[in-house]
Amino acid sequence: MAMEIGMPEFVIETPSIVTLPIAGTDAVFPVRRVYCIGRNYAAHTVEMGGDPNREAPFFFQKNPDNLDPSGEFPYPPHSADVHHEVEMAVALQTGGKNIPLGKALEHVFGYGVSIDMTRRDLQGEAKKLGRPWEIGKAFERSAPIGTIRATTEIGHPDHGRIELRVNGEVRQEGDLNQMIWKVPEMISHLSEYFELAPGDVILSGTPSGVGPVARGDRMEASIEAIGSIAVDVV
Ligand code: MN
Secondary structure (H helix, E strand, O other): OOOOOOOOOOOOOOOOOOEEEEOOOOOEEEOOOEEEEEOOEHHHHHHOOOOOOOOOOEEEEEOHHHEEOOOEEOOOOOOOOEEEOEEEEEEEOOOEOOOOHHHHHHHEEEEEEEEOOEEHHHHHHHHHHOOOOHHHHOOOOOEEEOOEEEHHHHOOOOOOEEEEEEOOEEEEEEEHHHEOOOHHHHHHHHHHHOOEOOOOEEEOOOOOOOEEOOOOOEEEEEEOOOEEEEEEEO
């Protein structure tokens, strides 16, 4: 087959673009980067041993292909303490640097329900040693996620129940209105340090109640006004 003019010949198998399903359409959302917010709910900061009055939230990253809409979470190697963290995902349609608070929401395409799966034992060692967090956070399929709901459909939810159940039992519960950095603040803060772009996804932090899962468990994560996902630990 003839190549399009200007299309380079790749010397190896080309990595695929990660895409997320969008509710109500066959079109998909292409992912560029994944930013994650740590300690964005006071009660979770306290359960992790921090003081929400003294520490601001902060950022780390996962990889685009860590996002996984399959509904299955394979228990990862080298950990005996893998935790769930239910989080609202914010999917950006446009980006930029130094985005003012008042313009931030214009950059959002839509929202989804995700789980920031964490090898807590490896993250704990990394913290103790002052090392980066990737080994605890950015492993294969570490971010189960559901369909993206467009803002044209649901607007910009800034309150509503966020919950995670394991085998039917509520483990995490909170409200989006408990976030320390609201969505416009996350976007504005991030854009001061990174140039945001279309396809960037922000996982907005987790309420309290994080805890371990085991093979055979079913996680059900839900956010009022967005939806829910069911994920089997295999
Ligand atoms: Mn998290």
